[in-house]
Amino acid sequence: MGSRNLFSRIFVALAGGLVVFIADFSPALGTELFADDFEDMTANRWHVGGDGTVQVDTFGGSEALRLTKRGYAIAAVRIDGEFAVKIEVALGATSLEKGDHCVAEASADGGAVWTDVLRLNDGEDEGDSWQYGEADLMLPGAMSTLAIRLRSEGDSNSDICWADDVRVTILDAMSP
Ligand SMILES: [Ca+2]
Ligand SMILES: [Ca+2]
Ligand SMILES: [Ca+2]
Numbered sequence: 001m002g003s004r005n006l007f008s009r010i011f012v013a014l015a016g017g018l019v020v021f022i023a024d025f026s027p028a029l030g031t032e033l034f035a036d037d038f039e040d041m042t043a044n045r046w047h048v049g050g051d052g053t054v055q056v057d058t059f060g061g062s063e064a065l066r067l068t069k070r071g072y073a074i075a076a077v078r079i080d081g082e083f084a085v086k087i088e089v090a091l092g093a094t095s096l097e098k099g100d101h102c103v104a105e106a107s108a109d110g111g112a113v114w115t116d117v118l119r120l121n122d123g124e125d126e127g128d129s130w131q132y133g134e135a136d137l138m139l140p141g142a143m144s145t146l147a148i149r150l151r152s153e154g155d156s157n158s159d160i161c162w163a164d165d166v167r168v169t170i171l172d173a174m175s176p
Contacts, residue, residue: 059128108140146168
């Protein structure tokens with residue numbers, strides 16, 4: 001939490017409606033570029049949409065983002081520098097069937113290529129327990145935008161995905 005004070009964020013609404021967080025920071029291993037634990041009971045750092053519901057609700061003893069059917073939420077973090085970043089997320093799932101998934105993914109190229117951070121399938125949807133995933137991603141250059149997308153890949157509103165504790169940190173500074 002304290003590391004949030006290491007940088008200032010400017011909220012910019014892009015033409016596409018995305019909320020972009022501009023991180024202005026001293027590049028150091030572990031510096032937090034973005035984090036959301038939904039404990040403020042809002043998803044106001046995310047652009048939400050899709051065919052389904054997306055709302056904050058309680059799961060596993062924590063406030064989390066609840067996504068059903070084909071609901072999604074996207075956050076964008078604009079980063080001035082050439083870095084490798086670590087993306088961490090927790091996902092939970094309720095009543096998935098075969099072919100349903102809960103997905104957390106990231107893109108450093110404007111959404112052309114998405115890298116899975118964590119993906120849950122039928123059989124990983126029991127109880128109210130969290131599963132944790134992480135992925136490393138290289139940003140292509142100065143003023144890159146990292147997009148993080150949470151989504152439910154189901155076919156009904158009873159296919160429920162939960163997401164929490166989204167965090168992006170600097171893994172490595174690639175250039176001085
Ligand atoms: Ca939470
Ligand atoms: Ca199931
Ligand atoms: Ca289903």
